[in-house]
Amino acid sequence: MFCIQKEDVKLELEVVEVNSLFIHEKILPHMVEKLTWEFSNLADLENPIIIEQNGIILDGNHRAYVFRELKFKYIPVCRIDYFHKNTKLRYWFRLLSNVKEMKLIEDIARGMGAVFKEVRDRESLKRNLDHDRYSFGVQQGQTFALIRFGGNKVHDAVSAYEMVERVQEKLVQKGAKIDYIPCQHVYDEAFCKALKEKEVIIWTPQITKEMVIWAAREQKVFAPKTTRHLIPARPLNVNIPTQWFKENVSLEEINKRFSSFLKQKEIKQLAPGQVIDGRYYQEELFVFLDKKKEPVSGTQRGKK
Template sequence: MFSIEIQKLKLSLEIVPVASLFSHEKVIKQSANKLILEFKNLASLQNPIIVEENHVILDGNHRAYAFRALNFKFIPVCKIDYFNRRTKLRYWFRLLDNLENIDLVQNTIGSLGGTLHPQPDLGTLKKELEKNCLACGIQFRNQYTLVDFPETEACDAVGAYNLIQKIQDELSDRDVTLSYIPCNTAQQEKFCARLKPDQVVLWTPRITKQMVVDTAKMKMVFAPKTTRHVIPVRPLNVNVPGQWFRENLTMEEINRRFSALLKEKRMKRFSPGMVLDGRYYEEELIVFYR
């Protein structure tokens, strides 16, 4: 195991059996298949997946899925303290575009048993969603609506997200285009001002960290794009040779190699808000390099 401690936060880098991992979300098939193809001739795995102490995957679900599909026995992980306040659980909201009118969304929700409760403003909607973690919301122009479903339709968080999936699937069949946006984006003034008349934001249920762990350990999964974890410190560029996963190594041997590999490299720490390799990172980074 290779450990790094930064501001009282411990990161443990190690290689664990793929079979020991728990997913908490379904994968998006297209993305997963693309990764499987890519990993077939894997030269090196650039970044470890992020897991909590019970091996529930917080970031890297698709990579883990591809490793499983390719029958690789082991996978590099970075274990972090999920319940540390600096590890943040955020959500993906759904941006529905190209809508003829809001009735289409309201009718779809109605057909699934949902009830609409208009709210005076964004702040109130946010507070109501905090109170009811199985409810969702609609943001259309400057109108905000709380949506709740009867227990028969959404008895738990997984069920609530399954309803979101149903809503977006039904709307996609009606030529509505779907994209995923970080939940904090939808609350920014600039974003609200730019929202077009044919766009609606679907606010997803605010589940908790405990719900994520419990669901995964019960081997249940949420709909794809449920959680968006902001990791306090993200290790990058460990670059584990792909060949190691194809060799018949023991866990001790692969971990011995992994520690030696990391010890050979230099590390550079960067504060949040940096761009590396064309990607913006809102978390602190530890980058390995030679």
């Protein structure tokens, strides 16, 4: 195992069997298509997937799924401490455009048997969602509402998200378009001000880490784009050859190879808040680089 440790942050990099991992979210077909094309053409795996101690995938569900589909036996992972204070569980909210009025959502929700209750403001909605983890909210302009299904339909975190999906699907059938936004956007005044009249935000259920672990152990799968994990640190630019995973080698052998591959690299540590290759990273980064080639000296050049 290759270990990076800085203060109380520990990243454990190793290769594990793909089948030992838990995918906790449903897979999006277009993502699968893109990754399948890449990995079947043996594109490097840029970064190990991020998992917690029990093998639950926190970042990399699609990559693991495609590795499994392509019959690759192993996959490189970076194991982190899920209960570290800087490992945070956030959510993807849904931004729906082309929704004429809140009444439409109310009718859909009531039609599906839910309780639809308007609440005073954003803070009130947040309080309600913190208190009742299986309900979800909607926001259009300055109107906020809470949607709650009965125990026959929603009895755990997974079914709570399933109902969000179903409401969403009905809205899409009525012409709405869907986008996913990080949950903290609803506290960004500039973002909220820029919302258009026919745009609606669905505040997804505020589930907990324990619920994620429970669902994975029960082999229950959340809707796509449920969790958004913020992690304390991340390895980057590792570029592992996928060719390795087509070879018939033992786990021990491939781990030795992976470890020695990583040892040959130089690691550059970067503070949180940097942009690399067009993506903003909120976490600390450990970027792997090929070691600089030393110029060959005159005396060495002639040696055989």
